[in-house]
Amino acid sequence: MPAAYEQYLVPVVFRPFAEDLATRAAALRPRLILELAAGTGVLTTGLLEAAPSAEVTATDLNEAMVAFGSAQAPGAVWRQADAQQLPFPDGGFDLVVCQFGVMFFPARIEAFTEIHRVLAPGGRFLFNTWGPLGTHAFEVALQAGLERAFPADPPRFFPTVPHGYADPAVVAADLAAAGFAVEDEQELTLQGRAASTADLATG
Numbered sequence: 001m002p003a004a005y006e007q008y009l010v011p012v013v014f015r016p017f018a019e020d021l022a023t024r025a026a027a028l029r030p031r032l033i034l035e036l037a038a039g040t041g042v043l044t045t046g047l048l049e050a051a052p053s054a055e056v057t058a059t060d061l062n063e064a065m066v067a068f069g070s071a072q073a074p075g076a077v078w079r080q081a082d083a084q085q086l087p088f089p090d091g092g093f094d095l096v097v098c099q100f101g102v103m104f105f106p107a108r109i110e111a112f113t114e115i116h117r118v119l120a121p122g123g124r125f126l127f128n129t130w131g132p133l134g135t136h137a138f139e140v141a142l143q144a145g146l147e148r149a150f151p152a153d154p155p156r157f158f159p160t161v162p163h164g165y166a167d168p169a170v171v172a173a174d175l176a177a178a179g180f181a182v183e184d185e186q187e188l189t190l191q192g193r194a195a196s197t198a199d200l201a202t203g
Contacts, residue, residue, distance in 0.1 A: 002068035006040040008203025012192035014042050014099065017128060020190065021099055022046030025126055030054050030095035034118060036083045037061070037101025041069035041076075047097070048075045057093075059083075083111040091120040098127040103165040112178030125180060129171065131187065133163040138200060 025033065025047055031054055038044050038058040047056050058073065059081035060066050070078035081087055083098075084107055096115050105111040115125050133139060139158050147154040165171065172182045194200040 002040050002062075002064050004203070005065075006042075006068070006072070008194075008199050010040060010042050012194040012200060012203070014039070014192075016190035016192050017188075018043040018046045018099055020188065021097060021126065021128060022050040025095060025097050026050035028095055028124055028126070030093075030124075032093045032095070032120075033057065034086075034088065034093040034096045035059065035076075036081070036096065036098040036115070037104070038069055038076075038078075039065050039099075041073035043097065043099045044069060044073035044076050048073060054095075057088075059086075084114060086114045086118050088118045090117055091123075092118050094120050094123045096123070096125045096127075098125075100128060100130060100162075102127055102171075103129050103162055108165075108174050109177045112175055112180060116179045124183075125175075128188070129165050130163050132166045133159045135189070136163065139163070 021043055023046075030051060033047055033051065033054050033056045035044055035047065035056060035058045038060045041058065044056060044058040047054070056076040057079065058069060058076040059079050060069065061080065061082055063080055066078050066080050070076075079087070083101070083105055096119060102108060102111070112125075119125065130136065133143060139162075143154075143158050146158075168185055172185075175182060194203070
């Protein structure tokens, strides 16, 4: 699965936003970075390039992703970790980053509380989350196809999970409950590029 993810989804969905997030992270001049839900390492690679003096610890819940990502971005320290129970001491990082991962946390406030715990005083948490399904052209088409294929009970994964955490007010409230204050919030649209429509469909 990690190899398919890297081939079919990273170029079109994840790389443009990884490049943006790495640039934003580097501008904060971090020394110790913790990445959550690192997947195959597309953001990890960007962080290592954009902030070469920083130490990057990359984590993912999935062992196969950690194995694949560690080969893709060997300059980072890789560990399997659950964002809701981070295996790190208090105040160990000055920046925590997460690309398109918070939507999948089963207990977001619990995870945000853990992130707050491992951040040093004055540390930052930088992350992104997908907008509503209607803003994502090919996933709108994919959901429509699912609804045609399964008219009686169409799968609701896309609107409820990846695109189900798109209300900034809800996100801000969850962060506040974990002790964070939102410093900046931006809506961003970037274009990805697939090698072919067949690759996009396969992904």
